[in-house]
Amino acid sequence: MALIVQKFGGTSVGTVERIQQVAEKVKKFRAEGHDIVVVVSAMSGETNRLVALAKQISDQPVPRELDVILSTGEQVTIGLLAMALIERGVPAVSYTGNQVRILTDGAHTKARILQIDDQRIRADLTAGRVVVVAGFQGVDAHGNITTLGRGGSDTTGVALAAALKADECQIYTDVDGVYTTDPRVVAQARRLEKITFEEMLEMASLGSKVLQIRAVEFAGKYNVPLRVLHSFQEGPGTLITIDEEETMEQPIISGIAFNRDEAKLTIRGVPDNPGVAFKILGPVSGANIEVDMIVQNVSHDNTTDFTFTVHRNEYLNAQQVLEATAREIGAREVIGDTKIAKVSIVGVGMRSHAGVASRMFEALAKESINIQMISTSEIKVSVVIEEKYLELAVRALHTAFELDAGSSHNE
Ligand code: ASP
Numbered sequence: 001m002a003l004i005v006q007k008f009g010g011t012s013v014g015t016v017e018r019i020q021q022v023a024e025k026v027k028k029f030r031a032e033g034h035d036i037v038v039v040v041s042a043m044s045g046e047t048n049r050l051v052a053l054a055k056q057i058s059d060q061p062v063p064r065e066l067d068v069i070l071s072t073g074e075q076v077t078i079g080l081l082a083m084a085l086i087e088r089g090v091p092a093v094s095y096t097g098n099q100v101r102i103l104t105d106g107a108h109t110k111a112r113i114l115q116i117d118d119q120r121i122r123a124d125l126t127a128g129r130v131v132v133v134a135g136f137q138g139v140d141a142h143g144n145i146t147t148l149g150r151g152g153s154d155t156t157g158v159a160l161a162a163a164l165k166a167d168e169c170q171i172y173t174d175v176d177g178v179y180t181t182d183p184r185v186v187a188q189a190r191r192l193e194k195i196t197f198e199e200m201l202e203m204a205s206l207g208s209k210v211l212q213i214r215a216v217e218f219a220g221k222y223n224v225p226l227r228v229l230h231s232f233q234e235g236p237g238t239l240i241t242i243d244e245e246e247t248m249e250q251p252i253i254s255g256i257a258f259n260r261d262e263a264k265l266t267i268r269g270v271p272d273n274p275g276v277a278f279k280i281l282g283p284v285s286g287a288n289i290e291v292d293m294i295v296q297n298v299s300h301d302n303t304t305d306f307t308f309t310v311h312r313n314e315y316l317n318a319q320q321v322l323e324a325t326a327r328e329i330g331a332r333e334v335i336g337d338t339k340i341a342k343v344s345i346v347g348v349g350m351r352s353h354a355g356v357a358s359r360m361f362e363a364l365a366k367e368s369i370n371i372q373m374i375s376t377s378e379i380k381v382s383v384v385i386e387e388k389y390l391e392l393a394v395r396a397l398h399t400a401f402e403l404d405a406g407s408s409h410n411e
């Protein structure tokens with residue numbers, strides 16, 4: 001018998017019929033003798049609807065009141081699911097974040113969980129009840145309702161699993177696991193049996209949308225075994241663990257992530273003095289613009305070019321800031337490009353294998369794809385390329401690293 005936290009996302013509880021299906025599933029699980037805590041999101045579309053309602057009243061809703069509104073979405077689904085369970089003869093009880101007491105800081109709309117009181121839940125489990133908890137919400141030390149940021153129910157699930165020392169946190173969603181890359185881009189993409197927290201974190205921050213980044217961080221920190229599964233299809237899903245040894249059989253690269261959300265800015269003919277990088281990037285971060293990749297060229301004639309990427313939404317802001325800087329420091333010009341994409345290969349296997357980056361560059365060269373920028377970390381290599389080659393690049397890399405379904409490495 002195990003203690004399992006099961007989290008169901010918005011599409012999994014998107015209709016009454018689906019809520020009934022979830023109840024059936026939970027009932028079956030419980031019949032196997034497990035203790036179960038269920039965390040649910042709001043019905044799909046509901047949180048967006050609530051945001052839109054608030055915006056009809058105020059362009060910039062007061063965060064405290066917005067949280068009061070947003071938290072209602074999950075309050076509806078916990079009540080409905082608990083009722084559906086009770087209708088099936090399964091003892092169940094629902095709790096809001098406040099009722100459990102999921103204590104958070106006071107950062108409305110992006111609060112962090114500080115502490116979870118497990119007493120009430122433990123008492124219910126001992127009494128044989130399924131406990132249904134509202135995702136995405138908590139309460140601060142002053143009793144104000146808080147929410148955890150969009151997608152925050154994943155974090156609630158993981159945090160509850162950590163607090164209860166659950167045997168597993170299962171995230172049920174509309175895909176059957178974590179894939180080597182987006183199956184819409186590469187038809188041969190395949191589900192991973194296992195992936196490490198570190199790899200999952202890279203994949204999530206590089207654009208894979210299966211799990212909320214903060215939830216993965218939390219799971220890694222507290223070593224909560226996490227499994228991504230399809231809500232309504234049978235299958236083992238993907239296990240996310242700390243265990244590198246057991247994944248050693250895998251290819252060097254676990255996955256390929258990509259995103260189209262970045263834009264590139266270059267300031268040219270910068271006088272190359274000490275402090276130049278700070279002079280350029282200081283005002284950018286001063287304007288609250290996050291910078292991703294950075295490249296400074298080797299200088300000649302005492303001037304250099306300096307290139308960095310930002311989120312595409314911040315492109316115009318960054319360009320303005322940079323133009324002011326260019327005038328100030330006497331740089332030649334500012335140029336930019338929004339039609340870029342970032343492609344990254346991710347894998348802990350890189351630590352023990354040389355030549356991974358060059359294999360990546362070779363695969364791109366074979367397709368005549370020009371690499372504009374490169375950055376590396378211990379378990380990742382990222383390149384910036386022209387956006388129109390994105391899909392070609394991802395496909396070529398997927399094949400080059402033998403990730404395609406049916407390729408020799410993964411039989
Ligand atoms: N309902 C919230 C959202 O849509 C939280 C979640 O689904 O995880 O972001």
Ligand code: MG
Nearest residue numbers: 009010041151
């Ligand atoms: Mg979600």
